[in-house]
Amino acid sequence: MSRSNPRFPGIPMPRGQRKEEILRAELPPTLPLMALRSTIVYPLGTIAVQMGAPENLALLRAHEESGLVVALVVASGDGDDAIDPHNFIGRVGVAARVHERINLPGDTVQITLQGLRRITIDAIDQVNPFAIAQIQGAKETPADPIELDELVARTVSAAETLAELVDRIPNEVPQILKMNVSDPGRFADLAATNMNLRISDKEEVLQRLDIGHRIRFILSRLEREVARARVMEDVKKQTEVKIEQHQREFYLRQQLRAIQSELGEADPNEKESVDLLRRIEEAHLPEKVATEARRETERLRMLSPASSEYHVLRTYLDWVLALPWHQRSADDQEIVLAKVEDALGDRHYGLDEAKERIIEYLAVRKLRGGDPTGPILCFVGPPGTGKTSLGEAIANSIGREFYRISVGGVRDEAEIRGHRRTYVGAMPGLLIQALRRVEVRDPVIMIDEIDKMSNGGNAGDPTAAMLEVLDPSQNTTFVDHYLNLPFDLSSVLFICTANNLYDIPGPLRDRMEVIRIAGYTIEEKVEIAQRYLMPRLLEDHGLTSDDIHVPEATLGFITSRYSREAGLRTFERSLASLLRKRARAKADGDMSAWEIGIDRAEEILGTPRFSMEEAEMEPEIGAVTGLAWTSTGGDIMTIEALRMPGNGKLTVTGQLGDVMRESVDAAYSFVRSRATTLGIEDSEFRESDMHLHFPAGSIPKDGPSAGIAVTLALASALSRRPVRRDLALTGEVTLRGRVLEIGGVKEKVLAAYRAGLREVIMPKGNEKDVRDVPQEVRDKMAFTFAATMDEVLHLALLPHADAHPADAMPLNSSSAVVESDGPAVTAADTW
Numbered sequence: 001m002s003r004s005n006p007r008f009p010g011i012p013m014p015r016g017q018r019k020e021e022i023l024r025a026e027l028p029p030t031l032p033l034m035a036l037r038s039t040i041v042y043p044l045g046t047i048a049v050q051m052g053a054p055e056n057l058a059l060l061r062a063h064e065e066s067g068l069v070v071a072l073v074v075a076s077g078d079g080d081d082a083i084d085p086h087n088f089i090g091r092v093g094v095a096a097r098v099h100e101r102i103n104l105p106g107d108t109v110q111i112t113l114q115g116l117r118r119i120t121i122d123a124i125d126q127v128n129p130f131a132i133a134q135i136q137g138a139k140e141t142p143a144d145p146i147e148l149d150e151l152v153a154r155t156v157s158a159a160e161t162l163a164e165l166v167d168r169i170p171n172e173v174p175q176i177l178k179m180n181v182s183d184p185g186r187f188a189d190l191a192a193t194n195m196n197l198r199i200s201d202k203e204e205v206l207q208r209l210d211i212g213h214r215i216r217f218i219l220s221r222l223e224r225e226v227a228r229a230r231v232m233e234d235v236k237k238q239t240e241v242k243i244e245q246h247q248r249e250f251y252l253r254q255q256l257r258a259i260q261s262e263l264g265e266a267d268p269n270e271k272e273s274v275d276l277l278r279r280i281e282e283a284h285l286p287e288k289v290a291t292e293a294r295r296e297t298e299r300l301r302m303l304s305p306a307s308s309e310y311h312v313l314r315t316y317l318d319w320v321l322a323l324p325w326h327q328r329s330a331d332d333q334e335i336v337l338a339k340v341e342d343a344l345g346d347r348h349y350g351l352d353e354a355k356e357r358i359i360e361y362l363a364v365r366k367l368r369g370g371d372p373t374g375p376i377l378c379f380v381g382p383p384g385t386g387k388t389s390l391g392e393a394i395a396n397s398i399g400r401e402f403y404r405i406s407v408g409g410v411r412d413e414a415e416i417r418g419h420r421r422t423y424v425g426a427m428p429g430l431l432i433q434a435l436r437r438v439e440v441r442d443p444v445i446m447i448d449e450i451d452k453m454s455n456g457g458n459a460g461d462p463t464a465a466m467l468e469v470l471d472p473s474q475n476t477t478f479v480d481h482y483l484n485l486p487f488d489l490s491s492v493l494f495i496c497t498a499n500n501l502y503d504i505p506g507p508l509r510d511r512m513e514v515i516r517i518a519g520y521t522i523e524e525k526v527e528i529a530q531r532y533l534m535p536r537l538l539e540d541h542g543l544t545s546d547d548i549h550v551p552e553a554t555l556g557f558i559t560s561r562y563s564r565e566a567g568l569r570t571f572e573r574s575l576a577s578l579l580r581k582r583a584r585a586k587a588d589g590d591m592s593a594w595e596i597g598i599d600r601a602e603e604i605l606g607t608p609r610f611s612m613e614e615a616e617m618e619p620e621i622g623a624v625t626g627l628a629w630t631s632t633g634g635d636i637m638t639i640e641a642l643r644m645p646g647n648g649k650l651t652v653t654g655q656l657g658d659v660m661r662e663s664v665d666a667a668y669s670f671v672r673s674r675a676t677t678l679g680i681e682d683s684e685f686r687e688s689d690m691h692l693h694f695p696a697g698s699i700p701k702d703g704p705s706a707g708i709a710v711t712l713a714l715a716s717a718l719s720r721r722p723v724r725r726d727l728a729l730t731g732e733v734t735l736r737g738r739v740l741e742i743g744g745v746k747e748k749v750l751a752a753y754r755a756g757l758r759e760v761i762m763p764k765g766n767e768k769d770v771r772d773v774p775q776e777v778r779d780k781m782a783f784t785f786a787a788t789m790d791e792v793l794h795l796a797l798l799p800h801a802d803a804h805p806a807d808a809m810p811l812n813s814s815s816a817v818v819e820s821d822g823p824a825v826t827a828a829d830t831w
Ligand SMILES: Nc1ncnc2c1ncn2[C@@H]1O[C@H](COP(=O)(O)OP(=O)(O)OP(=O)(O)O)[C@@H](O)[C@H]1O
Pocket: 347, 348, 349, 350, 351, 382, 383, 384, 385, 386, 387, 388, 389, 390, 448, 497, 528, 532, 533, 567, 568, 569, 572
């Protein structure tokens, strides 16, 4: 009995039957069929296999006698497929003898198989419980001897190369092959067994009865393996070189560091990068940020501290580490609405609608918790009306930091989004700077003057960048150009402020929840001064109410004669001037109680800047009081029309925009069309020139809402009929005389009221807007809502008055002229 040689499978131990005996042995006509899945034994070879398939186990159980001979075949497919023995009919198998059975745990039996001869399966006699096949010895075709030599030589040479290149193939294999060249069939089987072919190739070798074909097939497989092994070898070599280089550098660097530290010259770069890496770990940065920071630290280590790049990188890392990636002061869920309500109420007079809407907005934010989508709050109103202080109060009451960014005049996208690091002196944008300053990621950031941001230009569109900052659907991954890393801005509560809603770039305006703050009446300002401004100012100046007392009448005098504005800025400044005087005196030892009467106030503040009653009340020809709506609130404005001999020319002066100029032309045409009704001779138009002037010429004016005032002024001058000056007008007029709706009603009415006027004519379409005017003002004023210009003319134009000859007579130049507390030139004002 031969045993398997463990070193060379298929080479029997030189014991037991000899080859000739085996080949000569008679085979019975039927043999039990045993299908193997992952291996095969060729004639004269020996292998040990473990049997687990039920049919093979059944076969072994049925034939326990020693020396059992079976027909071995190779089953294709994977292990789970059932085997149909009929598939093997016509195929080549191996008659093999079963030796040595060893029972193993788990219903497995290990047997040793010795291959005897190739056989062909002719038929299947039985299928269950194991198959029995009719067989006969296979007839092999010998190879062409000339071709054979070459094939064998090439196969041996390929085997030698492979044995050299591939570790799995023992170096003795080519030797064994050489020793068996005299039996080419056997030679081929030995090569197939020892050269590590896959099972499908081994099966192919088994099937080939033509010896020449068999060897050629093996040769093709070996040559393919040689080619593959060569490629693998090359790759391996290259990788080894690389690894060697890395290792070399690593060891050298380690040595360098060891030497440096021995000499007390430890690399400062090294220390710095170690320190940075520690800070990166401690900062618990988001994973992406930490990875980037680590990478940049590694780069820093390589750079010379003297290089400019080193400093750029160092500053960058400082920015990354200083930003509040996680730090928060409070959660949206923690907002206590009652506290906000108290804070807003405690510090602000009136503004009921604004307060209400702020509370509603915060309520929604609180309910939505971590998902603060929704509109952006925007306070719109004239300067000094409390927008900033509302923002501060909100931040305080919800326990957040407050920060103000002014974007007025910003024309470069980089101011918002930062410069790329490649620029010299690059910095992050305003937003990231603000976050570094406040050190938390959830502050209240007030973006001031968003209406004065210029949109578009060579340097990128700041509006688009602003939109990305403010839009809750985009700002979770806001990427500043300098940082080049996404920062989540969604926890920031943004509040924008603007003086003029219509100057806010459209895309931004669409996403805003606008809260309008219109301005205060004199009475309101006095009340605010008593309740809020004075106590605060006293404290700021180190005074108490015992040191100085400013009675209500004086407060009213100061606000109407020193500041004519919608807000409280100038008023507050005037009061501060009073208190400074008092503080100085107190510092000099004056401990008396100052009572500030009107005279005393005038003494301290100087001559009043505004006359007592601004508006002219006496009817005049060609002078009309219009109402304007500017970015500093509402204002009254006199429009003067003058007729003089000439030839029908119309001159307009006073810095007007296109829309206003066109409305003057339209007004002139309308007046001509109503000439008969107004009692104007047709010759008047041909023989007179008209000059229309809008005083306060330094302030640009535009918009259509001066329409009815202009028409009235022209009609008055041409018809020589006086106009009522105790009323103010606003409204757009069409060529055919229809009066159209205008904006800014509340501001305009408050301006008229401040100027002492008690009657206003406005378009019928604006009747609804009067609701916004404070009740106490409404109660004291009369409103007329006109649908047509004819109604306006009827109401405002008085009958001819001989006392007012109008021809070429200069108008009273003291007629009310707009005075402005704001800058000399404000943005496009709207009528
Ligand atoms: N309703 C109010 N009650 C009490 N104080 C007020 C009120 N409105 C404004 N103030 C005070 O007026 C001053 C100016 O207000 P604030 O600075 O908030 O104005 P603003 O609207 O932000 O102006 P700007 O548009 O110029 O920034 C502040 O001292 C503020 O406290």
